[in-house]
Amino acid sequence: MNFLLKAATVIDPTSPFHNQTVDILIENGTITDINTTIVSEKGVEEVKRDNLYVSQGWFDSSVSFGEPGYEERETIDHGLNVAAKSGFTSIALNPNTIPVTDNSASIGFLTGKAQNNAVNLYPIGALTTKSAGIDMAELYDMQQAGAIAFGDYKKAIQNPNLLKIALLYTQNFDGLVLSFPQENNISGKGVMNEEEQSTLLGLKGIPALAEELQVARDLFLLEYTGGKLHIPTISTAKSVDLIKHAKEKGLQVSCSTTVHHLTLTDKELMTFDSNYKVLPPLRTQKDIDALLKGIEDGTIDMITSDHQPIDVEHKKVEFDEANYGTIGLESAFGCMNAILGIEKTIDTLTRGKKVFGIQGACIDKDNKADISLFNPEGAHVFSEKHILSTSKNSAFVGKSMKGTVYGIVSNGKMILK
Structure with a gap:
């Protein structure tokens, strides 16, 4: 055409x-x-x-659909159509499916389903088998099949030696490792940010410390091993500061934050609306201010919608029992443009391609x-x-x-x- x-x-x-x-x-x-x-x-x-x-095509570094396993939430075909009508020409697809995307055959399934589509689908392979956090998955084979990075979606790498080995191993083929920033022993059974609001609402909290300890640990490991590390969806002021200093040291670290962490605070949870139950949890205005500053000075490399469809049976339930996640492709541009302005919005929607090794196309x-x-x-x-x-x-x-x-x-x- x-x-x-x-x-x-x-x-x-x-x-x-x-x-x-x-x-x-x-x-x-x-x-x-x-x-x-x-x-x-x-x-x-x-x-x-x-x-x-018009601008160069937008890229979203963290998108979830449902296929295979959760087709009632979103199929690949329908999800890519949503992405296109939301302005995205490329997406990185998370491995949170059934079965988990942890081998070359599952990567091939995803790329095959997206073949001849207007939107480019780039699979993220699971870092560990079944995203169980125990054994490292077939990273090289998955890269050869089309995976652009490796990480267990919303699951922290609890074993530091596993992350160390992954960072060392992926240097052999210039691979990118993702590490979700949460120390589970600190976050415990928390469901929202641990602050004044969690006390008022009587909900168990996830302190900012849970994120910051993991970020600090991962950066120490990266400094020791070398390699390339991406920390997705950071949400706290201290995380921004830690990553900024790591970049000043010359470490190959990148990070993203989400549209909702830039625009919504934990005060939204006053209504106990489970649509605001996300991971990491919504934080405070102080954190939002620090995230915005991190975008301005380049510490934060990209903004993601962190699009995560959840069916009504797992979302419209008691807050403690609801699944984490919000959809965000459709609202990403309008929300970002309202707070950042057009030039910065387009910049943050396109520059993530370089981090993930995707070739941009100048107009x-x-x-x-x-x-x-x-x-x-x-x-x-x-x-x-x-x-x-x-x-x-x-x-x-x-x-x-x-x-x-x-x-x-x-x-x-x-x-x-």
Whole structure:
């Protein structure tokens, strides 16, 4: 298919057309012309949208679907369609399925299901067999099959020697190790942030210390072994500080935080709404301020939606019993744009590709078309009608958003809302 994007403002600092409003001709998946005005020819689908902006395709480093094992929550096909209509051309898919993605065959299953899709699916392989935290999984074989990183989703590596061996072993093939930041012996049976709110609500707390001890331990191990470590979804001020100092030492460490940890505090739990039950738990305004500063100075490499569909039977139950997680693909852009502004939002939605070894595509002639389409203006309140996912467990219903996503052009295909 051939497409002509009309009057599109480019947000791409690597492009010679940055901040210019141009027409963009895409033929057979490649940008063949960019000019002030391009006349549409036969066989070219013309795309016009109000206040159309484009950028390099967005990447989400932590996405969960349900297939295989939890198809009632989200299938791969439907989930990728949600990602496309949310503006993402690439996602990293977590290994929290049944069976766990812990071998080359399971990686091949995922890549096969996503073949010929507009959205690029990059599997994350489990670091340990069945994500049980005991034996290291077949990391090299999984990388050869298409895995871009290795980690046990939302499960901390309790054995420090296991992480040490993983960091040493993956250096043989330039692998990236993920380590979830939680010391389980400290977090215990907590279900929310341990602070004033947990006392008021009578809920068991997870102190910031549980995250920070694990981050500090992992950074000590990284300094000893070398290798590449990614710490996903940090949530505390001290974690930002620890990672900043590690980067200043020259360690190859990267990290992400989530949209909900940037915008929501533990005060949301006053209603005992289980949609706000996430892991790590929502923290305080002080932590949000530190996370925002970490984004500004580059300590935090990327922001993720940490999209995790949960079926109603496991979410709309007593708070203590509810599963952790919120969906977030649909609300990610509008929420981030409202607090960060368009330039920083696009930066944090695209720069994570480099950490995970994914090749970006500058918006320029003769380059592959890997483009997100959006309107950065216009305020609205996110509601259930905006949810595209099969599961509806969103922590953002009723929250203010800025801007609208139109869709993507990627892999020679265009998907628009």
